[in-house]
Amino acid sequence: MSKKNPEYDFKWCPGCGDFGVRRSIESAMINRLEETGLPMENNVVVAGIGCSGNLVHLLEGAQPYGFHGIHGRTLPVAMGVKMARPELNVLVVAGDGDFLSIGGEHIAPQAARNLNICAVIMDNGVYGLTKGQSSPTTKLGEITSSTPYGKMEAEADPLELYLTMGVSFIAAGFSGKPRELTQLITQGMNHEGFAMVHVQSPCTTYNDTFEMLKGNPKKGIEPLIWDVPEDHDKSDKMAAYALLQRRGLPLGVIYEDADRPSLDARMEEMRGRARQRTMQETLDSYEL
Amino acid sequence: MEMKDFVVRFAGEGGQGVVTSAEGMAQAATQVGYHALTYATFPSQILGGPTWTQARISDSPILSPGDDVDVLVAFNREAYDNHVDEVREKGVIIYNSNDFELEGDPRSFGLPIEELAKSTGNTRAANMVVIGALAHLVNMPQTYLDEFVQKRFSRGRPGDEEIIRSNIQAMGLGRSHTAESGLSVGDLAPPRMPDYKQIMIKGNDALSLGARAAGVEFYVGYPISPATTILLWMEHNLIGEGKFAYQVSSEIESITGILGAGFAGKKAMTATAGPGFSLMSEGLGLAWMAEIPLVVVDVQRGGPATGLPTKTEQSDLLACMYPAHGDVKMPIIAVGTVEEAFYGAIKAFNWAERYQGPVILMTEMSLAERVQNIPKPDLSQIEVEERQVYQGKNGYHRYHGSEVSPMPLPGSPGAYVANGSEHDEMGDTTHLASRHIQMTERRFGKLKLLEEDEFEADNTQESIALMTWGGSKGSALEAYNQLRQRDVPVAWYYTMFLNPLPPRLLEELRKKELVIVPELNYQGQFSGILRSQGVKAESITQYTGLPFKVRDLVQKITEMTKTRRKETVGA
Numbered sequence A: 001m002s003k004k005n006p007e008y009d010f011k012w013c014p015g016c017g018d019f020g021v022r023r024s025i026e027s028a029m030i031n032r033l034e035e036t037g038l039p040m041e042n043n044v045v046v047a048g049i050g051c052s053g054n055l056v057h058l059l060e061g062a063q064p065y066g067f068h069g070i071h072g073r074t075l076p077v078a079m080g081v082k083m084a085r086p087e088l089n090v091l092v093v094a095g096d097g098d099f100l101s102i103g104g105e106h107i108a109p110q111a112a113r114n115l116n117i118c119a120v121i122m123d124n125g126v127y128g129l130t131k132g133q134s135s136p137t138t139k140l141g142e143i144t145s146s147t148p149y150g151k152m153e154a155e156a157d158p159l160e161l162y163l164t165m166g167v168s169f170i171a172a173g174f175s176g177k178p179r180e181l182t183q184l185i186t187q188g189m190n191h192e193g194f195a196m197v198h199v200q201s202p203c204t205t206y207n208d209t210f211e212m213l214k215g216n217p218k219k220g221i222e223p224l225i226w227d228v229p230e231d232h233d234k235s236d237k238m239a240a241y242a243l244l245q246r247r248g249l250p251l252g253v254i255y256e257d258a259d260r261p262s263l264d265a266r267m268e269e270m271r272g273r274a275r276q277r278t279m280q281e282t283l284d285s286y287e288l
Numbered sequence B: 001m002e003m004k005d006f007v008v009r010f011a012g013e014g015g016q017g018v019v020t021s022a023e024g025m026a027q028a029a030t031q032v033g034y035h036a037l038t039y040a041t042f043p044s045q046i047l048g049g050p051t052w053t054q055a056r057i058s059d060s061p062i063l064s065p066g067d068d069v070d071v072l073v074a075f076n077r078e079a080y081d082n083h084v085d086e087v088r089e090k091g092v093i094i095y096n097s098n099d100f101e102l103e104g105d106p107r108s109f110g111l112p113i114e115e116l117a118k119s120t121g122n123t124r125a126a127n128m129v130v131i132g133a134l135a136h137l138v139n140m141p142q143t144y145l146d147e148f149v150q151k152r153f154s155r156g157r158p159g160d161e162e163i164i165r166s167n168i169q170a171m172g173l174g175r176s177h178t179a180e181s182g183l184s185v186g187d188l189a190p191p192r193m194p195d196y197k198q199i200m201i202k203g204n205d206a207l208s209l210g211a212r213a214a215g216v217e218f219y220v221g222y223p224i225s226p227a228t229t230i231l232l233w234m235e236h237n238l239i240g241e242g243k244f245a246y247q248v249s250s251e252i253e254s255i256t257g258i259l260g261a262g263f264a265g266k267k268a269m270t271a272t273a274g275p276g277f278s279l280m281s282e283g284l285g286l287a288w289m290a291e292i293p294l295v296v297v298d299v300q301r302g303g304p305a306t307g308l309p310t311k312t313e314q315s316d317l318l319a320c321m322y323p324a325h326g327d328v329k330m331p332i333i334a335v336g337t338v339e340e341a342f343y344g345a346i347k348a349f350n351w352a353e354r355y356q357g358p359v360i361l362m363t364e365m366s367l368a369e370r371v372q373n374i375p376k377p378d379l380s381q382i383e384v385e386e387r388q389v390y391q392g393k394n395g396y397h398r399y400h401g402s403e404v405s406p407m408p409l410p411g412s413p414g415a416y417v418a419n420g421s422e423h424d425e426m427g428d429t430t431h432l433a434s435r436h437i438q439m440t441e442r443r444f445g446k447l448k449l450l451e452e453d454e455f456e457a458d459n460t461q462e463s464i465a466l467m468t469w470g471g472s473k474g475s476a477l478e479a480y481n482q483l484r485q486r487d488v489p490v491a492w493y494y495t496m497f498l499n500p501l502p503p504r505l506l507e508e509l510r511k512k513e514l515v516i517v518p519e520l521n522y523q524g525q526f527s528g529i530l531r532s533q534g535v536k537a538e539s540i541t542q543y544t545g546l547p548f549k550v551r552d553l554v555q556k557i558t559e560m561t562k563t564r565r566k567e568t569v570g571a
Helices: A018-036 A052-058 A074-084 A096-102 A106-113 A159-166 A176-192 A211-213 A237-246 A264-274 A280-285 B018-031 B077-086 B113-119 B123-137 B142-153 B161-181 B203-213 B228-238 B251-263 B272-278 B281-290 B316-320 B340-355 B435-448 B471-487 B503-509 B525-532 B548-570
Strands: A043-047 A065-068 A090-094 A119-124 A169-174 A196-200 A226-227 A249-255 B005-013 B035-041 B049-058 B069-074 B087-096 B106-113 B198-200 B218-221 B245-246 B268-272 B296-302 B333-335 B359-365 B372-374 B417-419 B456-458 B462-465 B491-494 B497-499 B516-517 B537-541
Touching: A018 A043, A018 A052, A018 A090, A018 A119, A018 A176, A043 A052, A043 A074, A043 B245, A052 A065, A052 A090, A052 A119, A074 A090, A074 A106, A074 A264, A074 B203, A074 B218, A074 B245, A074 B251, A096 A106, A096 A119, A096 A159, A106 A159, A106 B251, A119 A211, A159 A169, A159 A196, A159 A237, A159 A249, A159 B251, A169 A176, A169 B203, A176 A196, A176 A249, A196 B462, A211 B049, A211 B491, A226 B161, A249 B005, A280 B203, B005 B018, B005 B077, B018 B049, B018 B142, B018 B372, B035 B462, B049 B077, B049 B251, B069 B077, B077 B503, B087 B296, B106 B123, B113 B123, B113 B161, B123 B142, B123 B161, B123 B245, B142 B161, B198 B340, B198 B359, B203 B228, B203 B296, B203 B340, B203 B359, B203 B372, B218 B228, B218 B251, B228 B245, B251 B268, B251 B281, B251 B296, B251 B456, B268 B272, B272 B281, B281 B359, B281 B417, B296 B340, B296 B491, B296 B497, B316 B333, B316 B497, B316 B525, B340 B359, B340 B372, B340 B435, B359 B471, B462 B471, B471 B516, B471 B548, B491 B503, B516 B525, B516 B548, B525 B537, B537 B548
Parallel strands: A043 A065, A043 A090, A065 B417, A090 A119, A119 A196, A169 A196, A226 A249, B005 B069, B069 B087, B087 B106, B218 B245, B218 B268, B268 B296, B296 B359, B333 B359, B462 B491, B462 B516, B516 B537
Antiparallel strands: A169 A249, B005 B049, B035 B049, B035 B372, B198 B372, B333 B497, B456 B491
16 A cells, blocks of 8 residues: 555564565465455455554555554454454454564464465564563573573474464465465465465574575575475374474474365354344243 | 232242242233232352342232331241341241241241142142142232133143142142141232233343343344343354344453444443443443444342442442443433333334434342233334434545434445544544544434433422432332332432433423432442432432332331421421
């Protein structure tokens, strides 16, 4: 929206990973539009608070609906939208601080419900918008503006966390590979259930991990990222755990359980079983 | 002596059938043409713990639970010890002689409740033994009660006849056993069957039913006393085509869930009590800021923090009116009776849709659990308002202008960002002073749409007025009626609409020398709000966890009117 709007003055820093994520989300939504014939207005992007949440204002071209609400609460808002209107395509965009720290309590219940949405998490290992404090994915011992003597907690492992909480689709992406990321987001949106696409999206200002992720042969830096092997059985939870034990960061679909019914499906099934009474019948049941 | 009404209190352990006895008595009485109102407090535990419920039975509509107990039914010794002081001088105490023996109280007699029930061959007829005993004490003709039993248990099932026989026998045993005691509390006036249809309903059910009548489509909630029964009602009555009700993981999920549903176009609601309401603060601010219609019910209990979970209080008014940080002031409807719970819920939805924002519907513990017979609502007379929805093709800005504007819904043209940050017309974040001024004024200006005309007013020429709020209405109105009989010069005003107040009402209140506000909190929250709006208001406060007694209000109001008149004369 922002292109037409001089009032909106927020900008990502040059080189920010979130640019790549935005492009991937735009492409995935346009592909979906072409595939389904449904209008762009059929998409709702629920955004968290932080650099990444501003993505909802920075999308270019045809505009989806957006919801830019409260820090940490993207998932239950998305739940309300999706439960109310299952025909909508609901996307969550949030950062590691919003999603894993203040919003961490909402992941397990949505995984248990198998809420039929796709959440794209932009992980930069730092709180960017508040200028460089430590986040759940900041490394142990790291010095940041809020950890002058080093971070005291262990670094969270989001992918393992999602797996343990029972998320039914888990993919890992990198903002520097937008074409692949588009594919993962498309797969996540098509998944009938709770899809997590966890993206490494480096912060060039406070935690620039580009080189570390991609590697640099000249400096002798081995890349951290590697592609999930083609023979990985993504329906096998133990194989997914095994994959996550290997050094570095796998990119691709880590785990997918395509058989579990989504919350929408369960709601429909329950509607079929629940007692149906009109307002008048309900009122009459109280008559003396 | 003919009595217009009587109060019976059932006291014992949780799980002894204390509540079912009171509600059974109320059911029986209303079936034969009396009016009934129950009042209950529960222990915060599943089984055991002292609990009591009382029913007030009258030949005319009832306003309050009643000050004094005419008959105490004590299921155990502890119940007798705890409640005997509240039995009026000429009252009677029935004690369960299957549980304990009592000597030296001439007002009491033992009733072997379970034993008598057992002798009929139906141990579940224990309630009927007690109802029979009560009927004798107030000289209620047995034919009424026999009819009630016939009607209630004629369900076309094979065992009906036997159940009817044993229940009638149980009532007869209770009656004859009581007759032997020689005790009585008087003759209850004969019932006058109302000439209109009635329903018998609990406050929280009436509120839920009202929400349903208003078209609620989406409900999520989290269990918390005394609001849980609304969640349960919705789960039993709202799951269907385009509708759903669901228990979520926290009150934060509740408020954000209905934010999502309200944004997506549904009439959405949640209900909670104090602690849950506190967790909803941030979400309520967002609903105000992003202009999303929704209804939040606060069933007040004693606070702060966990407070008194099973007692009544009216101490959340300030929290409900100003729940969030920043410049907000929530529309508030506070219901005062079971009937108002039904109509107030409808109004709350109408308000939310009309001004496109959050509405707080306040009720309280004493109303939530109150069972009462009320006139059956006529659904054809109910006005339901719908949201103004954007129907155009595109190029529309959701937050355009300084007034309420059509709301685009996902799936249709008009895409925007519902934004909790200050925003421009299309919902993008902005920091411009001119925008913050425009949008702040827009949000407050919309409250004008909620200014209602109607309010209760009586004897308005007096310069001293009585104006309570919420669940204290019944006791205050009963006190007012007594004051009028004694020619105490006082006017009556009342409204469910606490914010915004009906403008004509506010105008009248400002002209009064004194507005007396009975309310169940320490600070005098409503009188403080009235004073801030230029009304000379003073509270009568009480913070016992119990409702006002009519007697206390009559005494205090009389004193306040006398003092004020002396001051006026002295000046």
